[in-house]
Amino acid sequence: MTPKVMRSLRGELLEQEPLARHTSWRVGGPARRFYRPADAADLVEFLARLDPEEPLLWLGLGSNLLVDDVGFPGTVIQTQGCLVRLERLGQRGIYTESGVSCAKVARFAARHDLVGGEFLAGIPGTMGGALAMNAGAWGGETWGQVVRVRTVDRTGQVRERLPADFVVGYRDVVGPPGEWFLDAELVLAPGDGKAGMARIRELLDRRAETQPIGLPSCGSVFRNPPGDHAARLIEAEGLKGHRIGGAQVSEKHANFIINTGQASAADIRELIDLVQHRVEQATGVRLVPEVKRIAGDHP
Numbered sequence: 001m002t003p004k005v006m007r008s009l010r011g012e013l014l015e016q017e018p019l020a021r022h023t024s025w026r027v028g029g030p031a032r033r034f035y036r037p038a039d040a041a042d043l044v045e046f047l048a049r050l051d052p053e054e055p056l057l058w059l060g061l062g063s064n065l066l067v068d069d070v071g072f073p074g075t076v077i078q079t080q081g082c083l084v085r086l087e088r089l090g091q092r093g094i095y096t097e098s099g100v101s102c103a104k105v106a107r108f109a110a111r112h113d114l115v116g117g118e119f120l121a122g123i124p125g126t127m128g129g130a131l132a133m134n135a136g137a138w139g140g141e142t143w144g145q146v147v148r149v150r151t152v153d154r155t156g157q158v159r160e161r162l163p164a165d166f167v168v169g170y171r172d173v174v175g176p177p178g179e180w181f182l183d184a185e186l187v188l189a190p191g192d193g194k195a196g197m198a199r200i201r202e203l204l205d206r207r208a209e210t211q212p213i214g215l216p217s218c219g220s221v222f223r224n225p226p227g228d229h230a231a232r233l234i235e236a237e238g239l240k241g242h243r244i245g246g247a248q249v250s251e252k253h254a255n256f257i258i259n260t261g262q263a264s265a266a267d268i269r270e271l272i273d274l275v276q277h278r279v280e281q282a283t284g285v286r287l288v289p290e291v292k293r294i295a296g297d298h299p
């Protein structure tokens with residue numbers, strides 16, 4: 001569809017944009033409308049004009065989203081490539097807008113001799129997605145570094161919020177309803193940037209050894225249950241390599257489901273349900289999906 005420029009808005013509005021182009025599983029039908037704001041001010045203006053009934057979905061890099069094959073019957077707001085300001089703040093701080101990739105923040109920090117953010121390097125999402133999910137790896141978690149965020153609601157009202165305004169758990173964040181992340185201020189420890197870069201390379205190498213990097217996936221499909229690993233439980237059921245249509249439980253990491261080429265969202269959903277069912281039948285443990293499913297009948 002040809003991009004439209006909305007009067008006095010500076011962003012780009014697409015119609016019927018296939019979401020498979022914007023999700024790491026490479027599945028998902030079209031969004032009725034898809035907005036790429038020019039910057040934060042433009043986004044605020046867009047939201048202020050939005051129909052209060054319009055279903056809204058915020059999208060970073062789509063690395064934790066399972067969008068149904070029928071698509072999304074509302075407006076998708078894309079932050080990646082749009083909200084991209086990244087700056088040093090004082091001695092230990094970093095200001096990042098929500099569309100900046102986690103990898104970029106990790107490297108930026110190391111280049112400025114700030115350490116503690118190396119774990120972000122291998123998370124293939126945006127900072128907005130990382131804030132929404134409390135993304136983490138190798139013992140680090142996004143909210144461990146956050147001192148302040150700004151949110152925006154669907155009327156375009158911007159608010160400054162503190163970590164105390166959110167209940168932050170394992171891959172789970174509950175905040176004031178109807179607010180999304182515009183930007184964040186992080187505080188890291190002063191340290192040796194060269195050692196930080198070396199740590200980043202080491203963590204990326206470890207990922208490449210254990211995860212099917214490069215194949216379309218959403219990372220870990222299920223949260224780890226308390227005291228155990230979802231991958232261990234799935235592997236113990238002999239489900240590695242199990243396929244439904246084009247979706248397959250990875251041979252390399254049992255908590256990853258990969259799109260072997262032609263998977264539909266329905267194939268992936270069925271495989272998630274099957275894994276959940278088989279593990280629960282055998283062990284009594286009901287695995288909880290970490291990925292966010294966006295249903296075609298999304299309210």
Ligand SMILES: Cc1cc2nc3c(=O)[nH]c(=O)nc-3n(C[C@H](O)[C@H](O)[C@H](O)COP(=O)(O)OP(=O)(O)OC[C@H]3O[C@@H](n4cnc5c(N)ncnc54)[C@H](O)[C@@H]3O)c2cc1C
Pocket residue numbers: 024057058059060061062063064065079098122123124125126127128129130131132133134135136137171179180181182211213217218219220292
């Ligand atoms: C190969 C691979 C490895 C991965 N490894 C890890 C890992 O080690 N640790 C980990 O935690 N995750 C991992 N993930 C999952 C994923 O990268 C993270 O959950 C990431 O934080 C999602 O960011 P995103 O920008 O892609 O968000 P999206 O997938 O676009 O969105 C995820 C959720 O966040 C919401 N959201 C997005 N932007 C905003 C915003 N600005 N304000 C409010 N809500 C927003 C969306 O609406 C959605 O509900 C991995 C994924 C892949 C594909």
